[in-house]
Amino acid sequence: MTKQRAKILVIIPCFNEEASIKQLVGDIQNVKKQYDLPIDILVVNDCSKDNTLEVVKSLDCLCLDLPVNLGIGGGMQSGYKYAFRNGYEYAVQMDGDGQHPAIELPKLLKEALLEQSDVIIGSRFLEGKGFQSSFFRRLGINYFKWLNRILIGRTIHDSTSGFRVFNHKTLEIVNQYYPDEYPEPEAIVLFGLRNLKMKEIPVEMCERQGGVSSIHSLRAVYYMLKVTLGIIFVYIRIKGKWKT
Amino acid sequence: MENVVPFKIQIISILATLGFMYFIVRQIIRGKLREEYSIVWFACTIVLLVFSFWRKGLEQISQALGVFYPPSLLFLLAIGAIVIFLVHLSIVNSKLQSQIKDLSHEVAFLKEKQQKVITNE
Numbered sequence: 001m002t003k004q005r006a007k008i009l010v011i012i013p014c015f016n017e018e019a020s021i022k023q024l025v026g027d028i029q030n031v032k033k034q035y036d037l038p039i040d041i042l043v044v045n046d047c048s049k050d051n052t053l054e055v056v057k058s059l060d061c062l063c064l065d066l067p068v069n070l071g072i073g074g075g076m077q078s079g080y081k082y083a084f085r086n087g088y089e090y091a092v093q094m095d096g097d098g099q100h101p102a103i104e105l106p107k108l109l110k111e112a113l114l115e116q117s118d119v120i121i122g123s124r125f126l127e128g129k130g131f132q133s134s135f136f137r138r139l140g141i142n143y144f145k146w147l148n149r150i151l152i153g154r155t156i157h158d159s160t161s162g163f164r165v166f167n168h169k170t171l172e173i174v175n176q177y178y179p180d181e182y183p184e185p186e187a188i189v190l191f192g193l194r195n196l197k198m199k200e201i202p203v204e205m206c207e208r209q210g211g212v213s214s215i216h217s218l219r220a221v222y223y224m225l226k227v228t229l230g231i232i233f234v235y236i237r238i239k240g241k242w243k244t
Numbered sequence: 245m246e247n248v249v250p251f252k253i254q255i256i257s258i259l260a261t262l263g264f265m266y267f268i269v270r271q272i273i274r275g276k277l278r279e280e281y282s283i284v285w286f287a288c289t290i291v292l293l294v295f296s297f298w299r300k301g302l303e304q305i306s307q308a309l310g311v312f313y314p315p316s317l318l319f320l321l322a323i324g325a326i327v328i329f330l331v332h333l334s335i336v337n338s339k340l341q342s343q344i345k346d347l348s349h350e351v352a353f354l355k356e357k358q359q360k361v362i363t364n365e
Binding site (some may be wrong): 063064066077078 | 341344345348349351352353355356359
């Protein structure tokens with residue numbers, strides 16, 4: 001086997017995604033062939049209770065099988081660590097539920113390969129096409145936008161988007177620390193404080209194909225509280241240069 | 245002679261305290277309780293023992309601090325100690341959680357490596 005060493009790792013965190021994962025991995029493989037991209041696919045199985053693991057093992061991709069359920073943040077960090085240790089130059093995060101169409105992947109990667117930004121975020125609000133999320137979710141997203149503007153002086157329109165590309169510099173940071181639960185908005189503040197260049201690219205997202213959202217009803221209150229606290233403390237920790 | 249003849253409650257509290265101490269020691273010997281967590285329990289036991297023998301003590305301290313109802317001083321101290329210990333436990337918990345996360349990552353990496361070895365054989 002003499003193939004060019006993959007430079008890009010696509011990480012797909014999965015929790016009970018047996019319904020959608022096969023299709024997603026297939027789509028990414030197609031995009032890889034079509035655009036001749038040096039991609040490896042890594043599925044992180046976060047202790048799914050359904051057949052996700054069996055389905056994933058039958059697919060043409062790498063697989064990390066976490067021994068205990070760590071949640072999206074801990075799961076993603078295992079993927080980032082894997083990318084960092086194995087010398088990948090870029091890591092892409094894509095949700096396992098089919099919200100992020102593989103067809104948008106080249107757009108993000110193209111931007112990343114220009115090497116002008118450290119973090120590329122696929123944003124569903126820049127052009128307002130595709131699935132736009134519910135009213136309350138957008139309310140929350142606007143709140144984070146406002147919080148980001150105050151804390152790091154930058155406007156990120158879709159800070160909850162889990163469709164992202166990190167370069168090696170970013171991987172080095174998330175290899176050390178990545179928030180556990182609901183990591184996306186906090187990570188943005190972390191990157192801002194570390195002076196990473198972030199760029200948003202308009203993408204179209206779909207409604208989830210299968211699985212259950214990790215955020216609903218009462219959890220939403222907890223979510224907002226947890227993320228706000230996380231953001232405030234990551235800000236204090238880095239601004240105050242406190243040793244952790 | 246009030247201080248020499250022990251009251252029923254005094255005997256009960258001394259016995260209960262000693263029993264508690266015995267329980268803690270046994271847990272440590274059996275390896276079910278780590279020494280560092282037992283310190284706070286020993287401290288509590290000793291305080292209880294002191295006041296079991298020195299019954300006037302609580303009243304005297306309350307008077308010195310201007311506390312009108314002596315048992316309320318005891319409650320205040322007890323609640324304070326409990327809060328401190330609970331915070332301590334939360335810190336221990338957070339540390340454990342982060343260690344478990346790191347370990348799970350390593351286990352997942354090892355599993356992946358092992359899988360690769362198996363498929364290459």
